[in-house]
Amino acid sequence: MSGSNFVDYVKIYCRSGKGGPGSRHMRREKYIPKGGPDGGDGGRGGHVIVRGNSQMWTLLHLKFRKHIFAGHGASGSGQCSSGKAGDDVFIDVPLGTIAKDQETGEVLFEITEEGQEEHIAQGGRGGLGNTHFKTSTNQTPQYAQPGEDGHEGWKILELKVLADVGLVGFPSAGKSTLLSVVSAARPKIADYHFTTLVPNLGIVAYRDDRSFVMADIPGIIEGAHEGKGLGHRFLRHIERNSMLLFMIPADSDDYLKEYNILVNELEMYNPELLDKERYLVITKSDMLDEDLMEEISATLHEIPHMFISSITGLNIAPLKDEIWKRLNR
Structure with missing residues (x-):
């Protein structure tokens, strides 16, 4: 998914x-001059219906379709x-799509299953x-x-x-x-901040034809829960993940501090995020030797963690095993 094609927020006018x-x-036939009322009912108006589609990954198709009108009965x-019902749209x-009322902010419904249908209007x-x-007493109502x-x-x-x-x-x-190493996804990669501006999804192949879905969430900065660095847009994608894989690079100045900042940002945004399974990986560990790894492990206390390198492949297979084990507890 390229940045220009991934849209995760749209505002639409539904009618x-x-x-x-x-x-x-009134019934009027030969030999039945006073047949009485026989007026049929009017048809219902068409609904505007939101439907789940597992083959879609973005709201791009609604970006320029701002007005959606159903047919009249x-x-x-x-x-x-009876009259014909109006055409539904x-x-x-x-x-993973949530519908809200723009005026009140009320959540109307969530779409989480293939083929799920909900009336938005x-x-x-x-x-x-x-x-x-x-x-x-009124045999011939005229209304x-x-x-x-x-x-x-x-x-x-x-x-x-x-x-x-x-x-x-x-x-x-x-x-x-x-993500690019463990799946077929090809996100943009560069050595500057905020290379990733939208979530990228990849299907990670595991043993015996099993697999799981991994999401690369754009980088979080301190203050993200207040909206800094588009924090609200990024953080909401984390709410739907079963497990959170925290990632801190090996050249960090303070591993524990960075980990605690990340945890705090999630807690300030939504305390329920801390109920999710969490695991820490130290990335770019090809620049570390065993002594340094032991020193870093000592600073992390009881936090479950693993040292990996996406470049050399260090511990990539064990990481998949660990993720699979935690997903299937």
Whole structure:
């Protein structure tokens, strides 16, 4: 997924269809001059429906489709014939999409399964025809219900990437390099901060044709929970990961301090993130010898960790084993 093609936030204007009016028709046939009311009901207005599609990874297709209108219901007619329902409009979105009301900020629903359908704008009900209003004292009602108006308004769709493992770390911690080594993903890699501006997903092949999904989350900086460095946009993708793989480079000045900053940013953003499985890897460890590794391990106390190098392949296979074990506890 290139940066220009990955869209994880869109605002759209949705309008469902109006319900069709009921009919006030009276039955008039040869030899039946006073047949009474036979007006049919109006058709319901079309719904605007959001539908989960596991083959989609981005909201790009909605970036320039700001207005989405469903069809109006048709009027009822004689012989108790109901009007045709308005055409529904389906919006396909990736799994992990959340719909919100733009005005109130209320979360309307979440799309997490293939084929899941949710109404983001309900069509108006069709009006009842005059046949429903016939009584013993009013044999020929001359009125019928109008159809209900549809619903309209601005809605927000946010995508939170669904992945088994989320890579968490400061910029230039080696997250994209690791993803490119263990999967077929080809994220942009360079030796400057914020090379990754959007999440990248990769499927990591494991033993016996098993696999898991890994997400390279853009780098976090101190203060991300306050929105610094687009922190809110980045951090929300971590909410959907089963396991968080913290990554700190071997040339860091203080491993424990960096780890605690990352944990604090997650906690300040959403305390529930700390309930997820966590594991620490020291990247770029090809520049370390065994003595240095022992010294670093001593500073990390009881934090479970592993030294890896995406360049030389150091401990990449054991890391996959460790991830698989923790994902399947």
